[in-house]
Amino acid sequence: MNKFWVVALETYKKHVKSASFIMMVLAPFLLIGFSLGMGYFGDKFSDVNEIAIVSDDKAISETYREMAKDDFDINKKITTESKAKKALENEEIDGYLSISVSENQLKGQYTGVETLGTTNQQILLGFLNQMQLGINSGSLGLTQEQVTTLLSQATLSEKQVKVSDGQIKENKDNRMALTLVGFFIVLAMYMIVLLYASITAQEVASEKGTRIMEIILSSTTAAKHFYGKIMGIFLVILTQVLIYLFSGVIAYFLAKDMDMVKGFLETVSIDELIKGILGYNLLYLLLGVLIYTILSAFTGSLVSKSEDAAKAVTPVTYLIMIASLPTMMLGMSDPQNMLIKIFSFIPFFSSFAMPVRIANDSVTNTEIIISLGILLVGIILLLRLSAKVYKSTVLIYSDKSMMQVFKDAVKVTKTR
Known part of the structure; x- marks a missing residue:
């Protein structure tokens, strides 16, 4: 046992201690930092500093300015398109929105030295749609009450229950938290096993195939070394x-007091997240990686050189893809799919x-225990x-194919 732990x-x-391990550990942090940095600078570069709102209809331009004042820096002194063009030429503004009305139909045209970007474009369009709704009504x-009634939508809520002792009881589990944990485990294991x-x-x-192995095997067994x-x-x-x-x-x-994190934790319980990570999911992650x-x-024991x-x-790699991709594709849209159920009891796939099945609460504890046992x-x-094959091939240096080496190892094992 001591020799096992030495190896x-x-x-x-x-x-x-290797540089590759340090880079693997740092890579996700660098990627997250790079993504956040790019998002921050992207938002800064896409910000519109000052714009003008112009229209032949004074009431429309004033109403639109009032609606957009919290989202954009608006130059209220510019009220005509000719003034807006001149201000744009003099680089006094970044752009201007010209609103025209034809047969009760609003049309907006933004002119600027830089693109608005998707977010700002959607904001401007949203204000136009609100005004168009007012004109149509x-x-x-x-x-106003009739418009509100017309825009009201039906709602659909979901309540998950479980049957216990012949009685229907509400399931108090935080489904969103479990779903996030489930897909985090799948993605984490996919990345780890590939790496x-x-x-x-x-x-x-x-x-x-080297003389080093002859020295090593003189002091320990091939199985312990493996x-x-x-x-x-x-x-x-x-x-x-x-x-x-x-x-x-x-x-x-560090981030729990941030507004974004607070908003997320109002929807997803941190306790449920921890329970999800430290429960059966962590077992599946560790056993799957193992x-x-x-x-x-x-x-690796079937090849003779590290280059191979x-x-x-x-x-x-192919097996990892076959096991993970159907789960990722079907897990969210169709967790009750028969393929997912079958995979959940097969080693390498489970x-x-x-x-994913645990996240959707579509499996019993008995099924989980059976799956873990298998x-x-x-x-x-x-x-x-693997240990037997390694023992048979550890000192063999051959250019045979992996399948042929495996067959030879099986023959050697049977004769022993």
């Missing part, structure tokens, strides 16, 4: 996950499908198979 800790130390002789599949395969294949490699990589992944969880806690305490780590190590590690993880059995069987 595991050496593998762990080697990777956490006036021409039809409708009162570490190649790293794991290369780690297992790097020492094969298990140690997998444990070391898993600890690296676990370290990265914990860094992100800890960062999330810090970010929450089974794909073992599979990557298994494919990329080729070795190709089947793993870690993607079951969190996943654990799958992990144990794959681990044992």
Whole structure:
């Protein structure tokens, strides 16, 4: 056991000290910071500093100025289009909106040195639509109360219940929180297994076919060495996950007083978010990462050179895509889909499908336990198979295909 931990800790130390690991950890933070920075500067550059509102109908221009005064800096001194053009030429304003009326139909034309941008355009259009509604209701002789009644819409609410002891009870779970957690788990596992599949395969294949392995195997068994490699990589992944969880806690305490965060937490309970992350979903994340780590190590053991590690993880990459993409596409729109239900009980697939079913409360605790049990059995069987194949191929240096190496390893295993 001591030799197992020696291999595991050496593998762990080697990777956490590497520049690639540091970059992998920092990449999401850099991406978030870059996105926020681009959004901030994009908003600044797209801001319209000062505009003018002009129309041949004085009442329309005055009404529009009053409506838009909180969203735009409006030059009230400019009341005609000729003055607006001259002010634009002299760079006194950024642009002007000319409003015309023809047969009770409003038409707006914005002229400016820079584009309005989608947000500002929608705001200006919204004010025009409000004024158009007033003109239409006036021409039809409708009162304000009648217009309000005409615009009122039907509402649809949803109440989720559960049957307990033959009685229907309201389900108090925060469905939005569970849905967010479910899809966060799916996306997180997808990114992690894709990132570490190649790293794991290369780690297992790097020492094969060299005299280093002869020295290593003189002091420990091939199985312990293989298990140690997998444990070391898993600890690296676990370290990265914990860094992100800890960062999330810090970010929450730093940003909890922001208006945007307060508004979000009014809809989604932070307690429900924590329960969702620390419950069954976290188990599926860890076990899902573990089974794909073992599979990557298994494919890595079938090649003789570290240069072939990329080729070795190709089947793993395809399997990840087959398991995750249907879940991502169907999980939100059709969580009761039969394919999702079947996937939730199949190892390699259940870690993607079951969190989505949990998020939509379409699965019982018994089904979850059965699914976890099948996943654990799958992990144990794959681990044992991988160790046997590694033991048979660890000192083989061959240019044979992966499938042929696997067949040869199976034959060797059977003869022992």
